Amino acid sequence: MTKEEVYQLVCQTSIYVDSRHKTLVRLARVKEAYIYLYEFMTNVEDKHHVMASVLFEELIRFDLLKMTSILDDFLMRLDTYANESTKRLISKICRNIVYSKQLKLSKKQKQMLVGQALDWLVSDSKVATEAFAMDIIIRLKGEFAQEFTLAKGIVEKNYVSRSAAYQSKAKKLISA
Known part of the structure; x- marks a missing residue:
């Protein structure tokens, strides 16, 4: 399957599980699919970058080693995503x-x-993105104590005014 054919497949895929599953079954047979999807998702001007992000996250979820060749580039681009759906997926990948x-x-x-x-x-991120961010900080707190302390202060300050979902994850960070 060519890069253009993969792009057309992304464009034809809907957010429904069945549609995504059918696409992923086809993409699983394409060796370079994750590279193509990565290229499509980094083109934030293209309206299909969100679907490319969804498919990319699902394709690499169980084999993160596929990210090895693109990891540095992926990390350099983290701040380029403004769409909340994409930010949630990117933070989940992180x-x-x-x-x-x-x-x-x-x-x-x-x-x-x-x-x-x-x-x-x-x-001004959505709760899911913030929850994944808290998970990252909790996991790396031993190596980044100052950043952990900073995050703890941010979360404690925001705690009262935020949703129950935020508070649930915040409790884990505060008590970590």
Whole structure:
């Protein structure tokens, strides 16, 4: 399947589980599918970048080693995503990267992840994005104590005015 054919498949896929499943079955047979999807999702001007992000996250969820060749580029682009649906997916991928036993992250890569997680906490992000950001910070707190303390302060300050979902995750960060 060519890059153009993969793009057409992305364009024809709907958010419904059945549609995504059919697309993923076809993409699983395409060796370069995750690279193509990554290229499509980084083109934030294209309206289909959100669907490319959905498919990318689902395709690599169980094999994060596929990210090895694009990991540095992925991390460099974290702040380019403005669409809330995409930010949620990107933050979920970041959380999965941090918790992965497959990927061995460098100090610089971890720093980029923690920095972006802090940005998500102080920006006007949705709760899911913030929850994934808190997971990242909790996981890396031993290596980034100052950032953890900063995140804890942010979360404590916002705690009272936020939703029950936010408060639930915030309790875990505060007590970590």
